Amino acid sequence: MIQVDIKSKAFGRTQVLKDVAFMLKPGECLAILGKSGVGKSTLLRLVAGIDTDFEGTVQRPEAMAFVFQEPTLLPWRSALDNLLLVHPDLSEVGARESLRKVGLWDKADQFPGQLSLGQQRRLALARAFAGKPELLILDEPFVSLDEKTAAEMVALTRDLMNEVGPATLFVTHEREEARQLADRTLELAGTPATVVPNVVHPVFHKGEVK
Amino acid sequence: MARSVIRTVSLLGFVLFWTIAAWINGDPSVLPSPADLVRPFLSELASGELLYHLGVTVARVIAAFCLAMSIGTVLGLLMGTNPELDQWLDPWLVVFLNLPALVLIVLCYLWIGLNETAAIMAVTLNKIPNVTTIIREGARALDPDLKAMAQVFRMRRPVYLRHVILPQLAPFITGAARSGMAVIWKIVLVVEFLGRSNGIGFQIHLYFQLFDVAMVLVYSLSFIGFMLVVEWLLLQPAERRVRAWRLA
Numbered sequence: 001m002i003q004v005d006i007k008s009k010a011f012g013r014t015q016v017l018k019d020v021a022f023m024l025k026p027g028e029c030l031a032i033l034g035k036s037g038v039g040k041s042t043l044l045r046l047v048a049g050i051d052t053d054f055e056g057t058v059q060r061p062e063a064m065a066f067v068f069q070e071p072t073l074l075p076w077r078s079a080l081d082n083l084l085l086v087h088p089d090l091s092e093v094g095a096r097e098s099l100r101k102v103g104l105w106d107k108a109d110q111f112p113g114q115l116s117l118g119q120q121r122r123l124a125l126a127r128a129f130a131g132k133p134e135l136l137i138l139d140e141p142f143v144s145l146d147e148k149t150a151a152e153m154v155a156l157t158r159d160l161m162n163e164v165g166p167a168t169l170f171v172t173h174e175r176e177e178a179r180q181l182a183d184r185t186l187e188l189a190g191t192p193a194t195v196v197p198n199v200v201h202p203v204f205h206k207g208e209v210k
Numbered sequence: 211m212a213r214s215v216i217r218t219v220s221l222l223g224f225v226l227f228w229t230i231a232a233w234i235n236g237d238p239s240v241l242p243s244p245a246d247l248v249r250p251f252l253s254e255l256a257s258g259e260l261l262y263h264l265g266v267t268v269a270r271v272i273a274a275f276c277l278a279m280s281i282g283t284v285l286g287l288l289m290g291t292n293p294e295l296d297q298w299l300d301p302w303l304v305v306f307l308n309l310p311a312l313v314l315i316v317l318c319y320l321w322i323g324l325n326e327t328a329a330i331m332a333v334t335l336n337k338i339p340n341v342t343t344i345i346r347e348g349a350r351a352l353d354p355d356l357k358a359m360a361q362v363f364r365m366r367r368p369v370y371l372r373h374v375i376l377p378q379l380a381p382f383i384t385g386a387a388r389s390g391m392a393v394i395w396k397i398v399l400v401v402e403f404l405g406r407s408n409g410i411g412f413q414i415h416l417y418f419q420l421f422d423v424a425m426v427l428v429y430s431l432s433f434i435g436f437m438l439v440v441e442w443l444l445l446q447p448a449e450r451r452v453r454a455w456r457l458a
């Protein structure tokens with residue numbers, strides 16, 4: 001069970017988040033919506049423990065994975081090593097299998113710089129799922145991809161989520177993406193940003209969109 | 211044209227320029243031509259003198275180089291990633307950066323004595339601030355996103371240092387090593403000149419007192435030759451390997 005209870009987060013004197021609390025059951029996917037700049041990425045960094053300077057508590061599992069807005073790969077290591085170095089328990093066979101699942105089986109020995117942005121994103125996705133995370137955090141992983149590639153990425157992400165079954169926290173400003181991946185949504189708005197009340201959080205069924 | 215051809219032609223051009231200058235000057239005791247150096251070079255080589263002093267100097271250069279690079283890298287990394295420590299240590303760095311090599315050498319000899327420890331220490335202390343400054347720049351430019359990534363995925367410390375930090379610092383480390391090598395061997399020569407009884411610097415001191423220009427040139431050129439070999443056989447290939455991912 002993941003429990004997030006953030007009382008306040010400020011950068012200097014500017015308070016950016018206030019009273020953001022939610023729970024996440026294993027296997028559940030929560031989409032966080034909100035305008036850009038509202039503090040969605042900040043929230044994710046607090047949940048992931050990258051930023052620990054805030055008031056409140058976050059209960060998170062050990063095994064986590066993060067898919068950043070940028071692929072954030074090691075450009076000086078091959079695609080295969082990008083998986084193996086991050087997951088020391090992963091065998092080479094296992095890593096190649098992870099690459100195959102995202103359609104990069106023939107790119108194992110290439111450096112990230114030799115891959116297209118879409119391929120780099122898929123490699124980041126493979127890296128996230130290869131560790132069998134209990135909590136998966138996705139920070140707008142499909143931005144700046146063309147429509148077709150983005151749709152493929154969404155489908156791929158959904159398949160991997162069904163297979164691995166992590167609790168997922170997912171930031172987007174595309175409602176359509178949220179509809180396809182999330183069980184429920186949570187909207188942030190205001191300054192400092194807080195959970196928008198009285199909004200009916202629609203409950204989606206992932207299977208519904210096929 | 212191939213890299214090695216240009217290199218050879220360029221070096222031959224220098225030898226030609228020198229020969230012409232020596233020919234115009236006309237006095238081998240002031241400026242001997244390259245040909246005039248062959249005989250003294252061979253006799254020093256045959257007597258074992260040249261190799262002995264070359265070996266001693268190389269050992270000092272390696273010792274000081276390794277010490278300065280490792281201490282300087284650690285300091286630079288700490289200062290570059292820790293702004294508070296940086297504020298505390300920065301004034302020290304500025305002091306040592308601007309302390310003339312000669313002053314450090316003389317002080318080390320006065321305080322520690324005319325021995326090997328003082329010699330190596332003087333050279334090392336001279337070079338550390340340079341390495342630190344260069345590595346600090348690299349450490350300041352480390353990618354925060356990769357750090358966050360390593361943190362979330364709980365990469366182990368040694369793996370993180372080797373595969374995330376080191377590759378980002380690599381251009382700065384090779385830069386520091388390059389300029390370090392060149393500076394260190396010059397300082398080693400001064401250290402030997404002032405307070406050692408062997409090494410290239412000591413030999414140059416000896417032949418300086420005898421006004422033997424040819425021997426001064428033989429000893430200094432031998433070492434330059436040695437450094438060129440190190441540069442071509444070690445430093446440049448190492449740099450190419452480190453940069454392979456950029457060119458792929």
